[in-house]
Amino acid sequence: MTMPTPQCPWRMQVHHIKQETPDVWTLSLICHDAYSYRAGQYALVSIRNTAETLRAYTLSSTPGVSEYITLTVRRLEGGVGSEWLTQDVKRGDYLWLSDAQGEFTCDNQTNHRFLLLAAGCGVTPIMSMRRWLAKHRPDADVQVIFNVRSPQDVIFAEEWRHYPVTLVAENNATHGFLAGRLTRRLLESVPDLAMRTVMTCGPAAYMAWVEEQIGALGVTHFFKEKFFTPVAPAASSGLKIETLQPVREFYAPVGSTLLEALESNQVPVAAACRAGVCGCCKTKVISGQYTVSSTMTLTDQEVAEGYVLACSCHPASDMVLA
Ligand code: FES
Known part of the structure; x- marks a missing residue:
């Protein structure tokens, strides 16, 4: 089985699945290589083992303590990632995970x-x-x-x-x-x-x-845990953002990311890592000024064509998006 995307290079096999509550399951995974992570971190999972859809899930296990690497997933109706993981994935199947990510961890705290x-x-x-x-x-x-x-x-x-x-x-x-x-x-x-x-x-x-x-x-x-980004109420002033698909016009407060502006105006946009790593939120800008903090998953050509990662893009003027 080939790696679906370089962002998820860790192949793991499902050892067993346990139902925790009526709508939550824990998948216990075996990784045959040494997978390094810290307590509290999360990983991106390649949904249906494809490059198109990545979703972030907390690693609910604990390094050095837990026998397996575990993902604990709540099934959300219509949730492309959670429905696959909790309904379709079976014991013995393979999943592909990214490196562990995130700073929500206690191992750097000296407090007792x-x-x-x-x-x-x-x-x-x-x-x-x-x-x-x-x-x-x-x-x-x-x-x-x-x-x-x-x-x-x-x-x-x-x-x-x-x-x-x-x-x-x-x-x-x-x-x-x-x-x-x-x-x-x-x-x-x-x-x-x-x-x-x-x-x-x-x-x-x-x-x-x-x-x-x-x-x-x-x-x-x-x-x-910043992984759960709050969706701010739609702004009534700021930089004007126009989208052509769907045709919409709304405002982004100065200092917000393009992703925050899209989400708070219910414009459909996929997002997983919210940190410029997974590439889910790739968006094309037709006109306008902006700064970016990550282009990690974009090719030079895509950057030249105006593609940005919405979670890592800060509008600096009115903008038009494809
Ligand atoms: S949500 Fe992962 S790159 Fe934007």
């Missing part, structure tokens, strides 16, 4: 007090780091608060029995769960909160709320 906050599928890097801390910082004081929709949605339910965790269920809270959502009062109840390194992963609105509350409570060491 942590608060890990997760919601939903955002628990995947949190569990990866929790295992890492248990192995490499066994004396660390690690508190975890994990929000789920209902008790049946606890991902890694068995494994959480080994670690202290506060489970919060929005619906049908049973024994062992706090009812509702993460609250400021719950955050305030965490001992030595301001002294802790706080790391969070979950839906964008959840992380934005956490960031606001944590800042107000005096936490200075705060990290969130």
